[in-house]
C-alpha cells in the first residue's frame with residue numbers, strides 16, 4: 001500500500017503524521033518504509049537523529065534505548081522528479097510505503113497521487129487553512145476524471161485528517177466538518193484528529209515516535225491505520 005501525505009498549506013503536520021504513522025506501523029510489525037519527497041528533508045532528519053541516538057545507546061550498551069531507537073527505514077527522493085518508478089521499487093521490498101511530500105505543486109506529489117492507494121491531506125481547523133483546500137481538491141478531481149478516461153473504475157481514496165487540533169476547537173471542528181462535507185463526493189473525512197502536543201517537538205529532537213515512548217496519543221495512529229485498512233469507518237465516507 002502506498003500512502004501519500006500532501007496538501008497546499010505548509011506546516012499542517014504532514015511530516016509529523018508521516019513519521020508517527022511509520023512508527024505505528026513498525027510497532028505493529030509491518031514492513032514499512034518512509035519516503036521523503038520534500039527538500040526540507042524533515043523525515044530524513046528525524047530518522048538521522050534517531051540513528052545518532054541508537055549509535056550512542058550502542059556505545060553505552062543501553063539495550064533498552066537500542067530497542068527503542070530501532071531504525072525506521074527512510075529513503076529520500078527529489079521533490080522535482082517523478083516518483084512513480086522509485087515507488088514501484090519500494091513496493092517490491094515493503095508492504096507499506098509512506099510518502100511525505102512538501103506540497104501539491106511539487107512534481108513528486110503530482111506523480112505520487114496517481115499511484116497512491118491512500119492520499120492523506122492533513123488540515124488545521126482555522127478558516128485560513130480550510131480555505132486552502134479548495135484548489136487542491138479541484139485539482140485532485142480533475143486528475144481523477146482524466147484517469148477515468150483511461151481506467152473506468154479508477155478512484156482516488158482521499159482522506160482529510162484534522163491535525164494540530166487543540167482542546168478548545170470544538171466549534172471550529174464542527175465548521176471544518178461542514179465545509180469539508182461539501183466535498184464528500186470526492187473525499188472522506190477521517191474520524192481521527194491529531195492533537196497539538198508539545199511532546200511532538202520534544203520527540204522530534206531525538207527522532208522518537210509516540211509508540212517508542214508509549215505516548216497516550218499513540219492510539220490515534222492505530223485507529224488511523226484501521227481506517228486506512230478499511231476495518232474502521234471514517235467520520236464521513238466518500239459518497240460516490
Ligand SMILES: Nc1ncnc2c1ncn2[C@@H]1O[C@H](COP(=O)(O)OP(=O)(O)OP(=O)(O)O)[C@@H](O)[C@H]1O
Pocket residue numbers: 009010011012013014015016017038040042101102163164165194195196197198200201204
Ligand atoms: N500535532 C502536533 N503537535 C505539536 N506540534 C506539531 C504537531 N504537528 C506538527 N507540529 C510542529 O509544527 C511544525 C510543522 O510540522 P510538520 O513539519 O509536520 O508540518 P508539514 O506539513 O510537514 O510542514 P511543511 O509543509 O513545511 O513540510 C513542526 O515544528 C512540528 O514539530
Ligand SMILES: [Mg+2]
Pocket residue numbers: 014015016038040042100101102
Ligand atoms: Mg513536511
